[in-house]
Amino acid sequence: MCTIARAMNQAPVSCIPAGKMSKAKKVLDEAREIQNPELDLADKSISTFEEMPGLLNMINVTRLTLSHNKIQAVPPGLANLVNLEILNLFNNHITELPISLSQMPKLRILNVGMNKLDVLPRGFGAFPVLEVLDLTYNNLSEKNLPGNFFMMETLRALYLADNDFEYLPPEIGQLKNLQILVLRENDLIELPKEIGELTRLRELHIQGNRLTVLPPELGNLDLVSNKAVFRMEFNPWVTPIGDQLQVGISHVIDYIRSETYRYVYNRHQSAKGPPPPIENDKSKKISRVR
Amino acid sequence: MPGVTEMSLDNMFCSRCREGFVPHEKIVNSNGELWHPQCFVCAQCFRPFPDGIFYEFEGYKYCEHDFHVLFAPCCEKCGEFVIGRVIKAMNANWHPGCFRCEECNGELADAGFIKCQGRALCHTCNARVKAGVLGKYICHQCHGVIDDKPLRFRGELYHPYHFNCTACGIELNSDAREVNSRPGYAANEMNELYCLRCHDKMGIPICGACRRPIEERVVTALGKHWHVEHFVCAKCEKPFLGHRHYEKKGLAYCETHYHQLFGNLCFVCNQVISGDVFTALNKAWCVHHFACAFCDQKMNQKTKFFEFDLKPACKKCYDKFPQELKKRMRRMYDLNPKRIPV
Ligand SMILES: [Zn+2]
Ligand SMILES: [Zn+2]
Ligand SMILES: [Zn+2]
Ligand SMILES: [Zn+2]
Ligand SMILES: [Zn+2]
Ligand SMILES: [Zn+2]
Ligand SMILES: [Zn+2]
Ligand SMILES: [Zn+2]
Numbered sequence: 001m002c003t004i005a006r007a008m009n010q011a012p013v014s015c016i017p018a019g020k021m022s023k024a025k026k027v028l029d030e031a032r033e034i035q036n037p038e039l040d041l042a043d044k045s046i047s048t049f050e051e052m053p054g055l056l057n058m059i060n061v062t063r064l065t066l067s068h069n070k071i072q073a074v075p076p077g078l079a080n081l082v083n084l085e086i087l088n089l090f091n092n093h094i095t096e097l098p099i100s101l102s103q104m105p106k107l108r109i110l111n112v113g114m115n116k117l118d119v120l121p122r123g124f125g126a127f128p129v130l131e132v133l134d135l136t137y138n139n140l141s142e143k144n145l146p147g148n149f150f151m152m153e154t155l156r157a158l159y160l161a162d163n164d165f166e167y168l169p170p171e172i173g174q175l176k177n178l179q180i181l182v183l184r185e186n187d188l189i190e191l192p193k194e195i196g197e198l199t200r201l202r203e204l205h206i207q208g209n210r211l212t213v214l215p216p217e218l219g220n221l222d223l224v225s226n227k228a229v230f231r232m233e234f235n236p237w238v239t240p241i242g243d244q245l246q247v248g249i250s251h252v253i254d255y256i257r258s259e260t261y262r263y264v265y266n267r268h269q270s271a272k273g274p275p276p277p278i279e280n281d282k283s284k285k286i287s288r289v290r
Numbered sequence: 291m292p293g294v295t296e297m298s299l300d301n302m303f304c305s306r307c308r309e310g311f312v313p314h315e316k317i318v319n320s321n322g323e324l325w326h327p328q329c330f331v332c333a334q335c336f337r338p339f340p341d342g343i344f345y346e347f348e349g350y351k352y353c354e355h356d357f358h359v360l361f362a363p364c365c366e367k368c369g370e371f372v373i374g375r376v377i378k379a380m381n382a383n384w385h386p387g388c389f390r391c392e393e394c395n396g397e398l399a400d401a402g403f404i405k406c407q408g409r410a411l412c413h414t415c416n417a418r419v420k421a422g423v424l425g426k427y428i429c430h431q432c433h434g435v436i437d438d439k440p441l442r443f444r445g446e447l448y449h450p451y452h453f454n455c456t457a458c459g460i461e462l463n464s465d466a467r468e469v470n471s472r473p474g475y476a477a478n479e480m481n482e483l484y485c486l487r488c489h490d491k492m493g494i495p496i497c498g499a500c501r502r503p504i505e506e507r508v509v510t511a512l513g514k515h516w517h518v519e520h521f522v523c524a525k526c527e528k529p530f531l532g533h534r535h536y537e538k539k540g541l542a543y544c545e546t547h548y549h550q551l552f553g554n555l556c557f558v559c560n561q562v563i564s565g566d567v568f569t570a571l572n573k574a575w576c577v578h579h580f581a582c583a584f585c586d587q588k589m590n591q592k593t594k595f596f597e598f599d600l601k602p603a604c605k606k607c608y609d610k611f612p613q614e615l616k617k618r619m620r621r622m623y624d625l626n627p628k629r630i631p632v
Contacts, residue, residue, distance in 0.1 A: 042585040043606075065586040068610055086558075090584045091610060106479075109558065111583070128444075129479050131560060134583075136599065137615070156560070161599055162615070182599045185618065200545070203572060205599060207622060227549065229572045229600060234622065284614040 024052045037061050037083070043068040049075050056080045067091055067111075076100040090114055090134070102126040113137050113159065116287050119144040125151040136182070137162040139287050142169055150174045161185055161205065162285070166275075173197035184208055184231070189275040193217040202228040210276040211235040213268050219257035224250040236276045240264060304329050332356055379403065380410050391415050439464035442507070444478045445532050457488035470510040478532060511535065512542060523547055536562055571600040582607055594629055 024044050031039055037060050041052070046069040049055065055064075056077045064081065067090040074089070079100035086109040087101075094115040101107070102124050110127075113136035120140070125148035127133075133155060141164040150171035157180035165186040172181075173194030178201055185208035195201075196217025204223060212235070223230040230249050237245060240261070244251040255261050282288065299311050306329035311317055318330040331338055333350035345357035352360065358371040363383035365372050370385070377384040377399050386399035393415035404416040411419060420435045421428050427436045430446035441450040441464050450462045456469075467489040468481050484492070495504045495515030499522075509516040509530075522529045525547035536548035536555070543551065554563045558579035568580040575581075581588045582595065582604035589595060595602040598619070603611075611619075 040586065042587075043610075063586065067585045067607070086586070088584075088586055108560075113584075159599060159601075180600075184599060184622070203600060208618075227572070284612075286612045286614075 028052055028055060028058070031061075032058065035060065038063040039065065041066050041069070042088075045069065046071060048073070049078075059083060062086065062106075064088070074098055074101070079104050082106065085109065087111070097121055097124070099123055105129070108132065110134065114287065116289075120146050120149070122146050123148060125149040127152055127154070129154050131155060132157040132159075134159040135163065136160070137285070137287055139164060139285075141165050141186075142167050145169070153177060156180065156200075157203075158182070162287075164282070166210075168192055168195070170194040176200070179203065181205070185280055187278050187280065191215055191218070196220040204229070205231045206235070207231045208234040208280065210278065212238050212276065213241065213265055214252075214256050216256055216262050216265055219253060224253050238264070238268060306330075334360065375399075380405065393419060441466055441483070443468055443483055444481050453483050455485035455488050456482040457484055457491075460485050468507060478534075512537060512540060525551065538562065571597055571602060573600070591629065 024041055024046050027039065027041055039061055042065050046052065046066065048071065056075070057080070059081055060083055061081050062083050063086040064084060065088040067088050069092050071089065071092040071094060074094060074097055076098035078098070082105055084104055085106050087107060088111045090111045091114040094112060094117060097112065097117070097120065099121040103126065105128055107127060108129055109132040110130060111134040113134045115138055117135065117138040117140055124146045130152055131154055133152070136159045140160070150169065151174065153174065153176060155175050156177050158175065158178060159182045161182045161184035163186050165183065166189050168183065168188065168191055170192040172192060175198065178198050180203040181198065181201060182205040184205045188206065188209035188211055190211065191206070191214065193215040196215060198221065201221050201223070222228055232245065232249070232252070240255065241252060244255045299313060302324055303310050304326045305323045306325055316327050318325040318327055332344070332353040334352055334356035337353065339353050343354055344351040345354060347357065347361055362371040362373060363376050365385045365388050366382035367384060367388035372383055372385050375386050377386055377389045379389060387397065389398050389410070390396060391398055391403065391412040392409045393411055396412050398410060398412060401412055403410045404413060406416050406419055417428055417433060417435050420426065427440045427447045428434070429436050429449045431448050431452045434449065436447065436449055440447040441453065441462060443453065450464045450466055453462045453466065454460060455462060455466070462483060462485055465486040466483050467486065468483055469489070470478070470481050495508050496502065497504050497517045497520050498514030499516060499520035504515055504517050507518050509518055509521040511521060518531060519529045521542065523535070523544040524541040525543055528544060530544065534545055535542045536545060538548065538552055554567050554574040555561065556563050556576040556579050557573040559576060561576070563574060563576045566577050568575040580590070583601035584603050584607040587604055589602065589604065593604065595604055596608040
């Protein structure tokens with residue numbers, strides 16, 4: 001607690017930093033005391049790592065949750081936490097990530113959703129054991145992905161919804177372990193045929209894009225079993241796909257596996273017109289606010 | 291440009307032939323030195339200087355052409371003279387912009403280069419080319435070429451000397467053995483390395499399938515040792531070859547068949563769920579890991595949650611989503627909060 005001293009003709013003394021500091025500090029002190037390797041620091045009005053003294057020396061920490069704060073910058077020293085397996089930075093104000101994160105030897109789950117990322121650092125794809133990467137609701141596109149992004153072979157879930165992708169790089173096919181791929185509400189104009197190489201995929205979300213056709217190779221995937229989910233609504237599909245979608249996803253998949261569709265697809269690809277217009281209005285996204 | 295003037299001819303003489311000048315004869319004056327026009331010529335080719343431009347070296351004047359021929363180096367790439375910064379490399383001279391990597395065409399002047407079979411290459415290309423040509427591998431740690439036998443560890447190849455034996459600490463060579471130190475742990479990221487001596491002290495392992503000693507890499511799983519090629523999925527009998535396997539009732543399965551037969555891997559820890567299972571949103575969770583995907587708060591059967599891209603969001607988190615997102619979600623989702631079916 002703090003008291004505001006006010007003498008005659010004196011301005012009130014600000015004490016906000018001290019108050020803020022104690023909130024996060026208390027959690028850290030407690031965790032140190034009982035040796036708790038999981039740190040819950042969600043919604044603590046934290047704006048910098050300096051409000052969490054000693055955190056970067058707590059190398060036993062395996063989970064660090066900092067969702068719903070106001071953090072703008074992540075210090076490279078966070079990579080000191082060599083035992084960290086789960087890092088949750090959802091809903092902060094982060095514009096840049098340090099490259100050191102991708103050297104963290106045990107990091108398996110990284111959530112940087114709902115931040116203000118315009119780019120990822122060069123070499124970002126070097127994570128040795130990353131399994132779940134959540135980049136939902138940022139300002140990312142294929143133009144600002146680092147060259148090694150699709151080298152993360154250990155990924156089983158990749159969340160890219162609410163970003164600005166127009167094309168998905170063909171290197172997506174390298175993510176052999178991918179089970180979940182979420183591309184909802186980007187500006188995607190087409191999907192690469194390499195998506196058909198993701199044989200383990202059992203969740204594909206492509207709704208709310210500018211897609212007109214699907215690569216026939218998508219038919220190689222098992223997206224209709226009771227262990228799979230395929231969401232493709234709200235796209236300007238060509239009529240035959242749109243018609244099949246009316247009756248159900250399994251009809252779409254049967255259709256794109258047919259010879260007829262292969263012919264329709266090839267004709268559509270060779271007579272390519274201009275892409276459909278962008279329909280998603282992103283001006284109100286909080287990731288855009290500077 | 292030298293000026294041509296007429297002055298008093300007493301004690302004036304040509305800098306080259308030392309003769310005097312006759313009246314009304316043209317005289318070349320360059321920086322106070324005088325010449326007969328026919329004497330103001332290149333010291334090499336004895337021709338007048340084109341456009342009056344000459345180069346001086348050790349007291350002699352040369353036309354541009356001869357000065358370059360005699361003194362300026364010639365670029366190996368473009369054949370032009372190199373004026374200014376000269377890169378001396380590969381027994382030749384180069385313009386800084388002409389000395390480039392023969393693989394990627396990147397400039398080498400400041401980055402440095404490596405001579406590889408008579409070619410100048412940048413460090414990156416050299417490593418790649420060398421590895422490719424020689425059928426060698428690149429070290430996952432230092433990105434250098436592995437000249438001797440590589441050490442395979444957790445699915446990657448390395449120079450053995452980057453590692454020490456887990457038991458005795460000695461620097462490893464390629465005889466080192468990778469051991470799955472946690473039987474039953476599916477992934478290879480807990481594997482450890484031992485030198486051959488320490489490994490042998492741990493007992494020569496016998497393959498659980500063929501009952502013969504294992505000289506090469508050993509897989510330890512299900513409480514037994516296996517030849518890499520003999521540790522196979524109980525359903526499809528394909529060897530895992532370092533890929534993930536999943537165990538159930540003393541048998542190992544590949545991911546496909548584990549899923550097909552039993553189904554439940556925790557979305558967070560990716561381990562087989564032995565106790566209670568939470569199933570929702572096309573996923574399963576073990577009791578420890580069923581939590582809000584956005585704030586990691588633990589949830590149970592009683593907790594109501596919202597769906598967002600098939601991830602569970604607790605009420606608190608959902609309320610914090612920006613208005614514009616909720617507006618879009620209304621179009622796409624069934625927004626009624628859910629509970630885990632019991
Ligand atoms: Zn000359
Ligand atoms: Zn040149
Ligand atoms: Zn090395
Ligand atoms: Zn040893
Ligand atoms: Zn065997
Ligand atoms: Zn199998
Ligand atoms: Zn779990
Ligand atoms: Zn939550």
